[in-house]
Amino acid sequence: MADDARSIFSRAALSLPPSHVSLDLLSSGVCVRCIFRLFGIHGDFYSCPFLTGPGLNYFLKLQNGCQASISENGHGSFGIHKCSYTSEESDFDQKYCSICLGILQFPHDLYLGEGSSKENFSIDVFVEKIVESIKIANHQIDGFFLEVSIPPVIAANERSFWSYMKKKYDSEAWFKNKALYNQISLKDALRLSITESLEKTLSVKSGANSFHICLAYTNSEASLSLKNSLRKVQSSNRRRTEKENVVKVVDQCGNGQLDSREQLCSKSDAAILKELSSLDDHTFCDIFELPPKKASNSCKLMITCYRMPMFIGGRYLKFSRKVSQTLWIIDDERMGEASVEEIVGTPALEICRGDSYKFHAAGREDIDVRMLGSGRPFLVEVSNARCLPSMVDVVQMAVKINNSEKKYVMVRNLKVVGSEAWNLMRVGEAEKQKQYAALVWISRPLTDEDLQSISSVNNMEISQSTPIRVLHRRSPLERKRIIHWMKIEKIVGSSQFFLLHLCTQAGTYIKEFVHGDLGRTFPSIGSLLACRAEILQLDVTDVKMDVFI
Amino acid sequence: MAEGQETLEKSPLSSLEKSVEDEERRALLIPDFSDLPSIPRSAVESNFVRYYAVDFLKPAHDQYIYRHANGLCVIGLAPSHAALNEVGGVQSVDFNVGKSNRSELKVTGKRKRNAQHLQPDSALCYVCADGTYYTVRCCVKGSLLEVNDRLIKNPELLNLAADREGYIAIIMPKPTDWLKVKDSFLSYEDYTKLRHQVSGSSASNVC
Known part of the structure; x- marks a missing residue:
């Protein structure tokens, strides 16, 4: 274990800045994975479970010691790293990384609705948690795509650290050629950390799959303070132009403060990120602490999963003049006896075990017009399908529709199709x-x-x-x-x-x-x-x- | 997998089944002659409810209001309108009614921008028959969606088919406005009863 850690740290050290910088970052509360990604370290390091701050700290001090020939009698062995950890503990009482707010540290109190525990940080437990929530949703899976959303405050933290380093180390040779865009994004670092373990546990591959696992991280406290900081800039910028308006708004709603808070909360992450990136460096350094404050709260994680819309396509024939194409309701009253939409959509929803369906067709006919001959192309879009129906399932669905008692509607050439069928249906629609x-x-x-x-x-x-x-x-x-x-x-x-x-x-x-x-x-x-x-x-x-x- | 799909797709329809199906489709298309009426209801009869405003503001100024289920009203001259019963019938139609030319404003978009809002007594156009000008009125309060500008070049449409191609305009009343005015009109049945009795004299009354 110790050797693993040492070999990883020594390989990574090649891309790291001089050790005094890494130590500086460590003592500012940046986690090892964030240090790695800030300096663009690629590879399989991230999934390694031993990437702890104390570990890197020990390694760097050791390295320093060697270089300065201070290390005397073989004391610096990883074999006794436990002692070293305890001795350094006081420096690391802060639990969460000041950039990623715990996202790359996999703490146990990350999960929404669960109290904190003092256990170690672990990728394995993290992956287990994800697998658990997938099992509850009961999806049939053939692969997965990892979707990650992180609070915008992370971007502010990253920038704040770069600004901090620029101020402090701009004159040092190593800082040249280092820049924000070299870094590995938090999302990618997270994927690098857990994908392999997830693949192994789920026994399917990750990739551009229609089954999405969503890891949504939030940190309401940090987000609120970020919004407040941004508001300061805004108000100073707009004070002159909008002063009168603001006064009016306050007058009108009687409780202007509450109103503006609601507005702030509803502002989307994308809008906040845009606002952040539009700040020039000077303003940024003015309103944000360099480096950011140490974090006492971790991000909270919500794990969800869903299947991207699935499509079953084919052609339908309509033999009745009392059946509309889509469900048609006027004043709570159904027009006609049934609809193609329901006759085709309901069994599709059943075999896919989805949440809901939408019916799309290439054009439409009036309720009193029959659809004969070749039939009309249609697609049923099923959202969040739990099942991936086989060809046999689909044929059975067709047989069921075609042998229904009333024979209002028949389907042909029914099959599961990709979302590209959507475009096929729209191609040449005007000329057809x-x-x-x-x-x-x-x-x-x-x-x-x-x-x-x-x-x-x-x-x-x-x-x-x-x-x-x-x-x-x-x-x-x-x-x-x-x-x-x-x-x-x-x-x-x-x-x-x-x-x-x-x-x-x-x-x-x-x-x-x-x-x-x-x-x-x-x-x-x-x-x-x-x-x-x-x-x-x-x-x-x-x-x-x-x-x- | 791909091959499996192919066979599964094609199997429901062998060529024999296909020809049987074609036969069945033909049978579906050909109606049973005994079910057909000798004269079917016209599109106007089946799509509109027909109302009449008789002696609207002036004697024998009889107009029809054909109301579609969607609320739109087609306005035109009823067969008993004086202009249609003049010698030689209608000779010209003029949508220039003083303040504005009704045929010039173009209504656009789903929301019917630029539509003029007219009152029941607003003039839609003047029709000229035997030297006399008759004002055709809106009859219902609502937005003017279009006028039949084909009448400008071809006023003869009024003499040939005043209840079809010879319509004057299309109005979109608000539902509440329609409910208010609807009872002041005659139904088709009441109209035919009334005008059949006096049809002979109506034309001479105006002259």
Whole structure:
């Protein structure tokens, strides 16, 4: 153990500044891992359990001693490091690193809601804690991604130490070439410290996985004092310009102080970081202590985990004119008998055991329009899935939907897809072609010339004013749309009813194209045939897209 | 894994099943002729509730208000309107009503910016028939979303289909304003009853 520690310290020492600097940092309360990362030390050092302040202190003193030839009779052996520790204890009664506030020290009282204990700091216990919380959430995992959030006060601490070192050591040769951007970020150092152990314990690899383990560190005390410091700068900057406003605000709410405190708390970490980085060095040194005060409070940790949204995609067919695409509620009353959204989303949520689902489709049809033929591409987005459904699970889900009693909806080509399917569904959405069959009536008998003139249509441009039926919620506009082709299919026994098959650009309002919407869609079937045309039924027969065919 | 997916995807639809399915789809599309009405309800009839304002401010100034379920009102000349019953019918339509030209302001956006707020007696346009100018009024308080500017070039639309392509304007009343004014209008049934009785004399009254 002692040899391990010595070898790590001696390897690291090559990248460390002269020992008096390291000792200075140590006595200012910086932890070993933070010292390492400040000076950009890479590698597997971080996961080593023996990186304690007293250890490094002992090592450095020993090294110093050797260099200065003061060390006399082999007293400086790591074999008796325990004695050395106790002798130095008084210097290290401060428990938490003044930069990372304990994050890289893995203290036991880190975890929210648990009292402090006097046990040793340990990575293993830390990893155990994480694994415990994952087990409670009961996720099926195939890997993980470590997400870390730290309070902005850490950035201030780091900068404060750099400013401190610059002031003190700027003239020393080693300080040249050292700069803030060489350092390893706290988040990366934390990952370096625990990833290997986590991988081993969970027996899965870390990487760009959709299963996220979130370590959220907070330190309300330090954050509050940081906000207060920043407020001082702000108020001095803005005093002249905003003085009057402030007075007004206080007058209005009667209790201005409380109000501003609430505002401060709601300010996001990103905004605080931005504010911090916008401070020039001079102002920074003015408002922050160099080096920062020793920390008496550690950060608190919240461990959560979740699965990034999972997608099940396919195409759906809708056979009912009383089923809407999405759940449609007006004044607490459901419109229609069911919705595709629920029929498809509910079983998807079940097989993934997720928290909730969202239904997305490539376009939509009215409730009284059936979706036949190829079906319409859709995605069900399941958030925080506990299960990763297999192909068999998905096929079973499809069978269940397709054999349901009411047969409102069928699905095809159902599969688990990546989030890139989202883009596939959106690609060419405006240009994609859609094919319809409409049952049309005209005010006079159909002639052979009508068949001719209709089937001669080839990529005809029409102009559609926003239909009256949607004008209340959509912008009044005139849109150009393309009718690619049309074909009349006669209905035996009728001269005025016929089936109109047509293929149009996405976004064409078909009902209006047939009856003309009081002349607001032009040309229309009515205007082309110079008679009154009415539409009785409409079905989508094909959505021509490359996705999920 | 990839191959497994392929087979699982394709298996539900063999080519035989596909042709059966096509047949089924055709059967779905073709309606049963016996179910079809001889003359179906028109889009106007099925999408709007029809109201009438008769003798609006002046005798025989009969207008219709077609109200869509979404609250929008289409305003136009009822068949018994004096202008439609003049010899030669309507000859011109002018949306320039003094202070503003109703056809010039363009309403934009979902929130209908630039919409003019009109009162029931606000003029929408003048229609000229046989040398006489008739003022067409708004009938309902609300925002003017659009006027039928095709009437400027083609006033004949009023004589051919005043209840369809010959509409005058589209108004968006507030729901409360609509409730206040709605009862002052005649229903379609009451209107036909009333104007059938007097339809012969209405035109001559104005002259």
